Amino acid sequence: MSHTPRIRTAASCALLIAPLAILAGACDDGHPLSATPYDAADQIALSADEGGKVNPDKPLEISAKGDDGRITDVTATDAAGRYVRGELSADGSRWRSTSPLAAGAHYTVRVSTEDEDGAPGRRTVDFDTRPADKLLRVSLGPDSGTYGVGQPVTAQLSHPVKSPEDRATVERALRVDSQPRVDGGWHWVDDKTLHYRPAEYWPAQTTIQVRSSLDGIKVGNRHGGSAKPLKLRIGDRVEALTDAGAHQMTVKRNGKVIRTIPVTTGRPGYDTRNGVKVVLAKESYVRMTSASIGASDFYDLGVYWATRVTWSGEYVHAAPWSVGSQGAANVSHGCTGMSMENAKWFFDTVKLGDIVEVRNSGGEMMPAFDVGFGDWNVDWANWRKGSAVVPAGSHVGSNPADAARLRPEV
The missing domain is CATH 2.40.440.10 (L,D-transpeptidase catalytic domain-like)
Structure with a gap:
């Protein structure tokens, strides 16, 4: 190992006669978990260590070297703050991503370890993934501005998306936030078009933010492209x-x-x-x-x-x-x-x-969609059936708990 093992001092702490604050500080200083993490660079290996830009179509793998330590936690995020889901083996010897990496993205991976004495280690690795060969672009509408209470939000895709899994990936990446918060949802009009509306007309004077986090995310044999965000204002009813x-x-x-x-x-x-x-x-x-x-x-x-x-x-x-x-x-x-x-x-x-x-x-x-925006002629129950997310997710507005529950992931 490249670090100096710490010696447990629980017994000496018990014999000290000192003010409570000093006693607690002395005990904590001797505990392995209170130590400054050592550099675990020689204790773990990442598939991203191979050099060059990483293939986003391959899983990210992290493994512990030797038998004198184990992985305790892995956090991988891209520059947009999206988390990579993964699984850690029961013995802490291996972590593997369970969702695809985004294409053309910069990642930061923080790996926590501990040695045979329980001392904590840390390694941080940055890497870039290769850009996408095939893009799925999304155009959000309408243009930023002021609209009436019946205006739906639209998302137009550059290529058809047919499978339920890929549709769910797209839908989860399209975010509509409003003040005041309302219950709303996406509806797939066809393989390339989605509309978003509330259960009832938008309240007058509502402010709406629309954005896509699809950039780099794998959808079928393509990766999502960037999209210009929108800010809409609803005027009088x-x-x-x-x-x-x-x-x-x-x-x-x-x-x-x-x-x-x-x-x-x-x-x-x-x-x-x-x-x-x-x-x-x-x-x-x-x-x-x-x-x-x-x-x-x-x-x-x-x-x-x-x-x-x-x-x-x-x-x-x-x-x-x-x-x-x-x-x-x-x-x-x-x-x-x-x-x-x-x-x-x-x-x-x-x-x-x-x-x-x-x-x-x-x-x-x-009709609902053929000749204009007839979206409001579809009752709410049937509108929700047009969502690829099951159960159909409610609109996420200003509620911090909702935002935490649905934090962006790749």
């Missing part, structure tokens, strides 16, 4: 509730009615979809043609103050040609039409992510 049967829209802010608007919605054969939609975009001028929706009757119109609610072409917009029917009949090709004045007011009042809900139309229900 603005809802536009359209009763297609009564030909009227009621607009509320934080539960208070701020305007009632006569409207026209889709006529039979072009019925406006029922259900909850989310404002996707605002366009002051749009050219609308019959070809864009496959209408049998020809039209080609320039439309002002168009608020888009589906990617398939449904808007809330100015329709000065149908003012006589607004409040009385449904005559549109599926959009919600109103006067120029009301459309301008609506355009100026709503923001992306605000709620536009239609009831009592002859149309079908707004």
Whole structure:
């Protein structure tokens, strides 16, 4: 051994007559566990000692040399603070990682040992892993900014992820934190797309932080790439509730009615979809043609103050040609039409992510994902079934206990 063994002095401590503080200090100084750890460099071996950058696809292995000491603890973290899980043999002779290392990462490994006399040793090793050959990139959305209470968070992957295990790895690496804290969860829309929403609409004035710790983590035959974090703010709760049967829209802010608007919605054969939609975009001028929706009757119109609610072409917009029917009949090709004045007011009042809900139309229900953000038409129980994490994890917000329980690991 390269250190000088300490001699136990418990008997001499018992014979000392001294103030309690001095007595305790003298006893502790002689106990092996109170000693400054010796350098255990010659007592243990790491697979990372082989030199060069380490292959992240191979497990990290640490072993004790000889029979005069054993490993008592191993802590391995990367520069992002992610822990590597591992198993230590019962006799302390060997530790082996049980989760893959991240690619292109810098690791610090702290190994604690003890010799045959119980004296503590320590070795710290730093190493780098090779960069990934194939990357799985994730793009988080929407862009940082202020949105309405219906805005979902999105994650778009560069390549499909199909296996339940790999999906769980991805999902655990995507973190959404909010103030105030709410219960929410991810839902796999398809092999490359995830949406995150709370059980209910976001509370007004919520602040949301979105980030990914997927960088370097192995997912199938790829490793995760870095992703730009997001900071979102939820504004006032603005809802536009359209009763297609009564030909009227009621607009509320934080539960208070701020305007009632006569409207026209889709006529039979072009019925406006029922259900909850989310404002996707605002366009002051749009050219609308019959070809864009496959209408049998020809039209080609320039439309002002168009608020888009589906990617398939449904808007809330100015329709000065149908003012006589607004409040009385449904005559549109599926959009919600109103006067120029009301459309301008609506355009100026709503923001992306605000709620536009239609009831009592002859149309079908707004689908969850195909033509826009119909996420809120999925009840919470079924939303949770779209998670790859079982049981589906609750949103982790400001609760320190939750944060500790779900500390990032590789």
